[in-house]
Amino acid sequence: MWRRPGPGDDEFREEIEAHLALETDRLIAEGCAPDEAxxxxxxxFGNATLARERYHERNRIGWLTDLGRDVAYAARSLxxxxxxxxxxxLTLAIGLGAxxxxxxxxxxxLLRPLPYANAESLVLVDHPPLGQSPxxxxxxxxxxxxxxxxxxxxQSPSAATLQLPGGPVPIVxxxxxxxxxxxxxxxxxxxxxxTEVDARAEAPGLAVLSHAAWRRYFNADPTVVGTSTTHVLxxxxxxxxxxxxxxxxxxxxxxxxxxxSFGADRQPDVIRLAPPDEWVKVVGRLSPxxxxxxxxxxxxxxxx
Amino acid sequence: xxxxxxxxxxxxxxxxxxxxxxxLIAGDEHGQGIARAIQQQTDGTLLVEHGSLxxxxxxxxRRGWIQAEWGTSDNNRRARFYRLTKTGxxxxxxxxxxxxxxxxxxxxxxxxxxx
Numbered sequence: 001m002w003r004r005p006g007p008g009d010d011e012f013r014e015e016i017e018a019h020l021a022l023e024t025d026r027l028i029a030e031g032c033a034p035d036e037a038x039x040x041x042x043x044x045f046g047n048a049t050l051a052r053e054r055y056h057e058r059n060r061i062g063w064l065t066d067l068g069r070d071v072a073y074a075a076r077s078l079x080x081x082x083x084x085x086x087x088x089x090l091t092l093a094i095g096l097g098a099x100x101x102x103x104x105x106x107x108x109x110l111l112r113p114l115p116y117a118n119a120e121s122l123v124l125v126d127h128p129p130l131g132q133s134p135x136x137x138x139x140x141x142x143x144x145x146x147x148x149x150x151x152x153x154x155q156s157p158s159a160a161t162l163q164l165p166g167g168p169v170p171i172v173x174x175x176x177x178x179x180x181x182x183x184x185x186x187x188x189x190x191x192x193x194x195t196e197v198d199a200r201a202e203a204p205g206l207a208v209l210s211h212a213a214w215r216r217y218f219n220a221d222p223t224v225v226g227t228s229t230t231h232v233l234x235x236x237x238x239x240x241x242x243x244x245x246x247x248x249x250x251x252x253x254x255x256x257x258x259x260x261s262f263g264a265d266r267q268p269d270v271i272r273l274a275p276p277d278e279w280v281k282v283v284g285r286l287s288p289x290x291x292x293x294x295x296x297x298x299x300x301x302x303x304x
Numbered sequence: 305x306x307x308x309x310x311x312x313x314x315x316x317x318x319x320x321x322x323x324x325x326x327x328l329i330a331g332d333e334h335g336q337g338i339a340r341a342i343q344q345q346t347d348g349t350l351l352v353e354h355g356s357l358x359x360x361x362x363x364x365x366r367r368g369w370i371q372a373e374w375g376t377s378d379n380n381r382r383a384r385f386y387r388l389t390k391t392g393x394x395x396x397x398x399x400x401x402x403x404x405x406x407x408x409x410x411x412x413x414x415x416x417x418x419x
Contacts, residue, residue: 011384012358015335015358015383015384016355016358018334018336018381018382018383018384019334019335019336019339019354019383021381022334022336022337022377022379022381022383023336023339023340023354025379025381026336026340044339044354045354045355132359134359134362275366277362277366278363279359279362279363
């Protein structure tokens with residue numbers, strides 16, 4: 001089977017170790033004491049040990065059981081001492097009530113019910129400093145984890161261009177894993193979403209349109225399914241549209257800073273199927289009876 | 305990426321890619337070197353969380369805009385060095401032009417600081 005270019009899992013770990021060694025060398029050359037250099041290098045990269053210590057400290061004062069203010073505080077201090085790989089330290093519940101801290105800039109979403117099935121069991125898994133997770137980590141979670149009944153991947157939306165017969169149009173696009181829509185309980189109004197077969201086939205360029213984009217750029221034409229169009233972001237990818245989402249669907253737009261990237265606070269028009277090894281943010285469903293805190297504990301422990 | 309004030313500045317995904325490509329114009333470099341270069345070239349204003357570079361590097365490598373091979377650093381450490389490909393150079397040129405267009409557009413929309 002053709003393998004994508006890029007490091008394998010072991011090679012990647014070796015690369016990270018090399019990175020840390022080089023950064024340590026550099027710090028020593030700049031006058032840092034050797035053991036302090038090693039610690040600083042890990043912290044600048046992401047310090048697993050430090051994050052772990054802080055995480056357990058947080059756990060003792062029960063911050064995970066009192067979302068809201070404590071979450072905001074924990075999030076700020078976690079950014080100061082992020083943990084690479086080891087730091088699955090924070091999960092937030094999407095939904096109404098005290099837990100609706102995830103969405104920042106998009107005020108409208110905070111005020112109305114989110115159109116996801118059983119929204120109170122949904123969590124976002126955050127693990128600074130990467131913010132997104134590699135495939136091998138998610139595979140480990142799937143194989144060894146029980147706290148999440150299921151999870152899917154997504155990315156922040158970004159600006160792109162779509163080549164339509166009438167010319168190029170500016171759009172907002174993003175990528176998701178094949179089970180993203182089924183996890184959220186979202187259905188399509190035309191066509192279908194993505195399937196596991198799509199993901200395994202590694203068929204390039206499958207995409208789903210938002211209802212708004214369908215009306216705006218395709219005149220709500222029901223024969224849009226199967227249409228090909230060219231998506232221009234970093235490369236001229238041909239997209240095949242397989243479905244159109246329901247009008248009330250809302251893509252999760254979480255955690256934007258005041259200075260947010262262009263398009264990151266806008267609903268995506270075109271949602272593509274992400275390649276399986278893409279780094280993605282994770283949204284998951286808690287297993288029945290499991291708390292966000294317990295899930296954090298478990299996922300944090302499933303490493304290496 | 306984070307600034308000194310601990311604000312997480314979310315850059316457009318393509319921006320980090322462009323920064324990496326730009327740094328590689330000057331020569332092959334490994335991940336730690338790239339992280340350091342970003343810090344240096346922004347006068348330390350942007351303190352990169354080094355780990356955050358790797359998703360971008362893997363994305364660029366998968367697209368064929370950079371290629372990598374193991375080599376030896378100046379101080380004799382084994383490291384994975386990245387190099388711009390021909391496609392990567394073209395993307396850097398196109399991406400930089402687009403970035404400038406986009407940012408001047410945003411500046412116009414936002415107006416001047418304090419307005």
